[in-house]
Amino acid sequence: MADSDTVTRAAPDTVKILIAGGFGVGKTTMVGSVSEIAPLRTEEPLTEAGLGIDDLAGIEDKKATTVALDFGRITIGDDLVLYLFGTPGQQRFWFMWNDLALGALGAVVLVDVRRPESSFAAIDFFERRGIPFVVGVNGFYGEHPYPPDEIRDALALPDHVQVLLCDARERGSCRDVLIALLDQLIAVAEDAEGGGTLTRPGR
Amino acid sequence: MGGGDTAGRLVRPFALTGGRTRPSRADFTLITTVTAVDPPPTWATRPQPEQQRILRHCVEPIAVAELAALLDLPVSVVVIMLCDLLEAGRITVRPPRPVSQTPDLDLLQKVRDGLGRL
Numbered sequence: 599m600a601d602s603d604t605v606t607r608a609a610p611d612t613v614k615i616l617i618a619g620g621f622g623v624g625k626t627t628m629v630g631s632v633s634e635i636a637p638l639r640t641e642e643p644l645t646e647a648g649l650g651i652d653d654l655a656g657i658e659d660k661k662a663t664t665v666a667l668d669f670g671r672i673t674i675g676d677d678l679v680l681y682l683f684g685t686p687g688q689q690r691f692w693f694m695w696n697d698l699a700l701g702a703l704g705a706v707v708l709v710d711v712r713r714p715e716s717s718f719a720a721i722d723f724f725e726r727r728g729i730p731f732v733v734g735v736n737g738f739y740g741e742h743p744y745p746p747d748e749i750r751d752a753l754a755l756p757d758h759v760q761v762l763l764c765d766a767r768e769r770g771s772c773r774d775v776l777i778a779l780l781d782q783l784i785a786v787a788e789d790a791e792g793g794g795t796l797t798r799p800g801r
Numbered sequence: 802m803g804g805g806d807t808a809g810r811l812v813r814p815f816a817l818t819g820g821r822t823r824p825s826r827a828d829f830t831l832i833t834t835v836t837a838v839d840p841p842p843t844w845a846t847r848p849q850p851e852q853q854r855i856l857r858h859c860v861e862p863i864a865v866a867e868l869a870a871l872l873d874l875p876v877s878v879v880v881i882m883l884c885d886l887l888e889a890g891r892i893t894v895r896p897p898r899p900v901s902q903t904p905d906l907d908l909l910q911k912v913r914d915g916l917g918r919l
Contacts, residue, residue, distance in 0.1 A: 611908075612834055613832070643814070672915065680912055681832050703909070780913040787905070790904060
């Protein structure tokens with residue numbers, strides 16, 4: 599029997615960041631590089647949730663299809679846990695993204711320099727919804743043949759979106775991309791707060 | 802750890818929910834945390850085996866997505882079972898930190914500091 603004096607640990611606050619990009623661009627690798635647990639996977643059967651979506655045209659009969667979601671966890675403190683969700687890469691599973699994006703702090707869009715077009719749709723998704731994101735250029739084998747500005751031009755990214763060269767296999771590299779996203783979010787938050795006051799109280 | 806039930810699933814997932822495919826409540830998200838109520842309420846009935854499995858996994862607070870991965874069940878199935886457990890008074894639920902259009906600077910700074918320690 600449980601000791602009646604046992605105090606159940608309070609549940610932490612939870613927040614999430616999405617790791618998006620085309621199929622096979624390194625999303626799950628990135629999740630695994632920074633997560634404190636081996637990436638977990640949940641599989642969701644595709645049933646009525648997908649009906650009525652244009653992208654499903656032609657595969658309506660595939661009722662048994664499942665869509666997998668890989669995710670990891672970073673404990674920020676006793677009272678705060680960050681989850682990283684790799685979004686499904688195949689475009690036909692995109693209806694899941696709306697649910698996933700709801701309540702996310704922001705997103706990292708991973709780009710494979712060898713086929714940047716595979717991440718266009720992800721960039722478009724976050725731009726349209728006004729969800730803040732940074733672009734991480736995953737250099738396979740650690741190689742980066744193009745400078746960030748060239749990639750920015752190729753992707754037609756607005757100036758406020760940061761482009762970072764990274765290696766999804768490297769923990770430190772992935773951490774830096776996430777920190778860049780947070781810095782971007784903090785800058786926006788400070789602008790919003792600074793609207794009325796010149797200084798804000800120290801933390 | 803996720804492969805603990807390697808003997809294979811004997812029951813089709815939605816049989817665990819009595820054929821229901823939709824939860825009775827819509828407020829369980831992937832990062833909603835659930836915690837077993839300990840001790841259970843005196844009026845609690847004996848949980849079914851799958852519910853018992855869930856309760857074992859949420860002795861400590863756990864996110865819905867993690868629970869689903871550990872149980873090797875679809876999130877939608879787990880959520881329906883969690884609704885039952887919540888109505889039975891067996892778990893408590895904590896929604897995720899709301900993220901609104903007006904960003905929470907302290908929260909963002911905390912996440913940033915945490916990432917910096919990685």
